[in-house]
Amino acid sequence: MTDSSTESFTLVITGAPYSSQAPQTALGFAQAAVNAGHHIDRVFLYGDGVHLASALCAPPSDETNWSEEWSRFLTDHSIPSVACIASALRRGLINEVEQKRYELPAANLRAPFEIAGLGEWVEGRIKSTRTLYFHAGD
Amino acid sequence: MTDSSTESFTLVITGAPYSSQAPQTALGFAQAAVNAGHHIDRVFLYGDGVHLASALCAPPSDETNWSEEWSRFLTDHSIPSVACIASALRRGLINEVEQKRYELPAANLRAPFEIAGLGEWVEGRIKSTRTLYFHAGD
Amino acid sequence: MSTLIMIDQPPYGAWSGREALDMAFSLAAFDQPASLLFTGAGVNWLRQAQEASGIGQKSVEKNLSAAPIFGIEAILADRAACNTYSLDESSLIEGVTLVDVKTALLTGYHHTAFAG
Amino acid sequence: MSTLIMIDQPPYGAWSGREALDMAFSLAAFDQPASLLFTGAGVNWLRQAQEASGIGQKSVEKNLSAAPIFGIEAILADRAACNTYSLDESSLIEGVTLVDVKTALLTGYHHTAFAG
Amino acid sequence: MTAIQTLHILNKSPDHPRAARCLEIMSAEDGLLLIGGGVLLLATGNLPGAGKVFALSPDVDARGLRQLTGDASVVDFPEMVALSLQAQRVISW
Amino acid sequence: MTAIQTLHILNKSPDHPRAARCLEIMSAEDGLLLIGGGVLLLATGNLPGAGKVFALSPDVDARGLRQLTGDASVVDFPEMVALSLQAQRVISW
Numbered sequence: 001m002t003d004s005s006t007e008s009f010t011l012v013i014t015g016a017p018y019s020s021q022a023p024q025t026a027l028g029f030a031q032a033a034v035n036a037g038h039h040i041d042r043v044f045l046y047g048d049g050v051h052l053a054s055a056l057c058a059p060p061s062d063e064t065n066w067s068e069e070w071s072r073f074l075t076d077h078s079i080p081s082v083a084c085i086a087s088a089l090r091r092g093l094i095n096e097v098e099q100k101r102y103e104l105p106a107a108n109l110r111a112p113f114e115i116a117g118l119g120e121w122v123e124g125r126i127k128s129t130r131t132l133y134f135h136a137g138d
Numbered sequence: 139m140t141d142s143s144t145e146s147f148t149l150v151i152t153g154a155p156y157s158s159q160a161p162q163t164a165l166g167f168a169q170a171a172v173n174a175g176h177h178i179d180r181v182f183l184y185g186d187g188v189h190l191a192s193a194l195c196a197p198p199s200d201e202t203n204w205s206e207e208w209s210r211f212l213t214d215h216s217i218p219s220v221a222c223i224a225s226a227l228r229r230g231l232i233n234e235v236e237q238k239r240y241e242l243p244a245a246n247l248r249a250p251f252e253i254a255g256l257g258e259w260v261e262g263r264i265k266s267t268r269t270l271y272f273h274a275g276d
Numbered sequence: 277m278s279t280l281i282m283i284d285q286p287p288y289g290a291w292s293g294r295e296a297l298d299m300a301f302s303l304a305a306f307d308q309p310a311s312l313l314f315t316g317a318g319v320n321w322l323r324q325a326q327e328a329s330g331i332g333q334k335s336v337e338k339n340l341s342a343a344p345i346f347g348i349e350a351i352l353a354d355r356a357a358c359n360t361y362s363l364d365e366s367s368l369i370e371g372v373t374l375v376d377v378k379t380a381l382l383t384g385y386h387h388t389a390f391a392g
Numbered sequence: 393m394s395t396l397i398m399i400d401q402p403p404y405g406a407w408s409g410r411e412a413l414d415m416a417f418s419l420a421a422f423d424q425p426a427s428l429l430f431t432g433a434g435v436n437w438l439r440q441a442q443e444a445s446g447i448g449q450k451s452v453e454k455n456l457s458a459a460p461i462f463g464i465e466a467i468l469a470d471r472a473a474c475n476t477y478s479l480d481e482s483s484l485i486e487g488v489t490l491v492d493v494k495t496a497l498l499t500g501y502h503h504t505a506f507a508g
Numbered sequence: 509m510t511a512i513q514t515l516h517i518l519n520k521s522p523d524h525p526r527a528a529r530c531l532e533i534m535s536a537e538d539g540l541l542l543i544g545g546g547v548l549l550l551a552t553g554n555l556p557g558a559g560k561v562f563a564l565s566p567d568v569d570a571r572g573l574r575q576l577t578g579d580a581s582v583v584d585f586p587e588m589v590a591l592s593l594q595a596q597r598v599i600s601w
Numbered sequence: 602m603t604a605i606q607t608l609h610i611l612n613k614s615p616d617h618p619r620a621a622r623c624l625e626i627m628s629a630e631d632g633l634l635l636i637g638g639g640v641l642l643l644a645t646g647n648l649p650g651a652g653k654v655f656a657l658s659p660d661v662d663a664r665g666l667r668q669l670t671g672d673a674s675v676v677d678f679p680e681m682v683a684l685s686l687q688a689q690r691v692i693s694w
């Protein structure tokens with residue numbers, strides 16, 4: 001395996017925007033991987049990382065909106081992105097299906113993020129050349 | 139000052155439910171304070187603590203919904219509760235006013251929580267006998 | 277494709293220990309070899325007789341006891357950390373193997389991950 | 393009613409350092425005496441020439457320089473932590489006072505708080 | 509109860525750097541209240557030599573440490589409220 | 602570039618207990634890539650004696666550490682991608 005051939009990645013983000021640097025470092029990595037001709041099989045949000053999929057973040061206008069940046073990148077490159085359902089429901093990240101099921105007043109999941117189980121992570125882990133994790137720091 | 143007279147507290151919660159024990163410890167403290175005849179001037183959510191004010195948390199049915207528990211306690215005892223506006227907007231906690239201002243697809247703030255500035259913390263800190271903080275652990 | 281899930285955060289204060297368990301159980305459910313390694317303050321997940329109802333949570337003792345049934349290959353605990361936290365065979369839950377955490381331990385796995 | 397805001401988390405990786413600054417500035421805005429104490433990895437907020445644009449953030453150097461103007465009484469830094477992280481008068485931003493963090497330092501304040 | 513100068517409320521495990529700083533700064537006139545993961549200090553046997561030590565009951569039980577409390581006093585939430593008022597100041601680490 | 606057995610990606614400051622464990626376990630055949638708050642290890646001067654050390658450029662600059670990189674190689678994101686593929690395995694601490 002050399003770095004000149006096409007390889008594939010699953011990226012797992014476990015740190016939230018604005019309380020960690022994880023989404024931002026992961027985005028820098030993902031952009032570089034795509035630019036190098038590699039493939040990103042999927043992005044999996046786990047634990048506090050699910051907050052990256054919020055449609056409701058409104059940081060000050062002179063700060064980066066990491067949810068928006070990630071959303072654009074995923075859409076531009078047609079990369080599947082999944083927030084873990086167990087992490088998301090506990091932390092209040094909800095799509096329309098879950099909104100109906102739990103009779104909640106709203107949905108707040110940003111496209112193109114989807115909600116699914118840990119099986120997506122397991123599948124990525126098997127399929128991709130490398131599965132990398134982007135955790136919160138301290 | 140003795141513990142038999144009526145004293146007052148401002149409680150600041152900086153840890154999120156499901157990623158910290160802060161909301162739960164703070165609730166145990168608040169209930170004991172009220173039962174002892176003390177007054178809680180206000181509860182102030184700061185940093186990741188603002189997630190406690192989410193209306194969309196849907197933990198498994200055999201787990202405690204800390205947002206719901208807190209909401210009931212605050213309502214029952216008419217305790218003012220405020221999520222810091224700067225923390226809340228960055229982290230996607232939005233009421234209807236902010237939804238309109240930032241043209242966002244939904245609002246997700248749970249009643250009776252309100253959104254306001256750090257001045258509320260400063261005021262509580264001046265007014266209350268004690269201001270206590272409930273942070274995330276490790 | 278064996279995976280080692282590492283847990284170094286203490287129980288109950290954060291959710292990431294539980295989320296690490298979920299990762300290991302998911303791997304096992306998809307027939308992927310998985311083991312758990314508890315280090316640092318994380319070894320405290322392995323103490324007998326945890327009563328978490330008073331803090332509105334469930335203890336994970338039952339989940340960990342069921343780990344072999346669900347196909348988790350091993351529950352490993354860092355010997356030095358167990359010493360630090362007064363954990364020995366009499367206080368550890370059943371089925372835990374004490375290990376010295378060295379380079380060689382990790383190179384035995386294709387993949388090593390924390391939950392957060 | 394003087395308040396000491398403590399910052400022990402390193403810069404940029406988490407938001408709590410910025411949130412601690414906001415707390416101090418808010419106190420000052422309401423004419424409440426406030427000082428900042430940087431300890432542990434938190435002293436790294438005080439290094440000169442931080443260029444955070446490459447990670448999509450703003451450095452706080454300007455905010456800290458403006459602290460006296462906004463009424464923050466003192467910016468204190470733990471001497472031992474500065475030594476650990478190779479920070480001395482030549483590399484620290486202006487206006488920082490090195491202190492030894494002992495009981496006596498904290499008892500000089502009515503209120504001591506972390507942002508998270 | 510005797511007077512407490514500063515009540516240090518510690519919710520970090522002994523592995524966390526903030527725990528070490530809290531213990532370092534604590535004086536003989538102070539109290540230490542262990543809550544959350546902070547109660548794991550009980551398991552290490554390294555309680556501070558000076559000053560009173562308290563540990564929050566539900567957190568002690570959750571971590572299975574009832575037999576390891578040593579010289580620490582186990583307190584409930586009403587006692588935590590009383591301690592926080594009794595002390596001249598409170599620091600939440 | 603030479604072969605790397607395990608690439609340890611460390612984003613915790615030297616104060617964090619996970620940083621100590623990462624450094625303890627690292628062998629001479631391994632690589633250490635400092636990112637985020639992990640780059641603060643450069644300021645302590647305590648780089649591991651064995652194994653190659655890398656530090657992510659934007660994180661080094663954010664923390665003002667460009668003059669303190671010592672024996673570490675400063676890398677950009679494309680090099681981080683290459684390193685992660687080159688190593689036999691990657692651990693994100």
